[in-house]
Amino acid sequence: MDSSLYVLVEDLRGEGVEKVLNRVRECGVAGITVGAVHHGSRDVTPHGLSKLTLRHDGAHFDLPDDLFAGLRLVPPAGYTDAFDGLLEACRARGLKLHGRTVFLRNGTLGAQHPDVIVRNCFGDRGYPTDLCPAHPEVRQYAVALARSVARLGVDSVVAEGLHYRPLKAERLFVPLGPMDAYLMALCFCGFCMARASDLGVDADMAREECARIVGGVLDGDPPAEGEVTRAALTAYAGPDVVSYAGARCETVTTLVSQVADAVASEGSKLVFVDPTGAVKGYRDGLPSPVLAAHDAWQLGVDPVALGDLVSSFAVLAYARDAARVANDVGAYLRSVGKGREVRAVLRPGYPDSDSAERLTAKVRGARAAGAQAIDFYAYGLASHPVLDRIPHALS
């Protein structure tokens, strides 16, 4: 069975490639998934050279001139030597090398070019980390980025952030219900509205309804109750809003199609990361009852449509419960089609796994449900005792 351990370039630099790869081999995984393009973050790194590691938005390789010439959006340069010799070092140990690529989450680019970030129903461009997947220049950027990473010679391009994102406010002292937060995160930039209109959706009406409802809650109306479902949203916000939300899937599906073609043209393959399970379980590993595959539409991700375009999917199964992991994997396989590879991405430690036995149960559950690969997240974020659970879980 295929498997990998996620690794970030700061971890490789801090501890050294040799040491990290040898430790990876001890974990018994088949390869590493390295952050070739990553977003800024501030992480506690238990066994790193630094215990608090600052990561920046950046592409960790030299950008090919031919791919970015003439493009306005160019990723900031990270540690451009990170992949020098890495492929050879992996091959020498019999390890696969996958290139994790964070596409549309890039606060540096968003701050430099605010016209390409999402715009809510009130006209606010308040999310510099969220580039809009409908913007033509963002789509060109994504294609160029995909081809660049494929050219590194990686076994696959692991595509993260290739969709819309949920509302992430740093301070929120107004009680918004899940549906209010969802409506407030919908992008109503000109490109999103034009795409919805092309599909026959009344985009102006959808925007007005969103602004009316969310504006009311901000003015003191009671927040929406209950989780986001199509039926609940229809009752709460009306059919135009639901149709508008549905149109976002076409925007994402066509973008993924372009990116998959770009990766294939460079001789590599695309793994599409669906983060819905992480959105649901990130904080505590206790996702709400609806399975991730059935909530993916909220990010514009349509697993059924993508199953025709992409051969491999990574499902972020961030849950404590082994049965839940198995159910999420099974539902995803039913959506994308049985001929597709589904990789279950597990967190081997806190907050999802409190013991080696629990991690082992989740690996077995994912396999039994049809997962063809298990990936672990992530080398630098997990302590040594937690990493030691991995070989046991895979055996």
Ligand SMILES: [Zn+2]
């Ligand atoms: Zn938009």
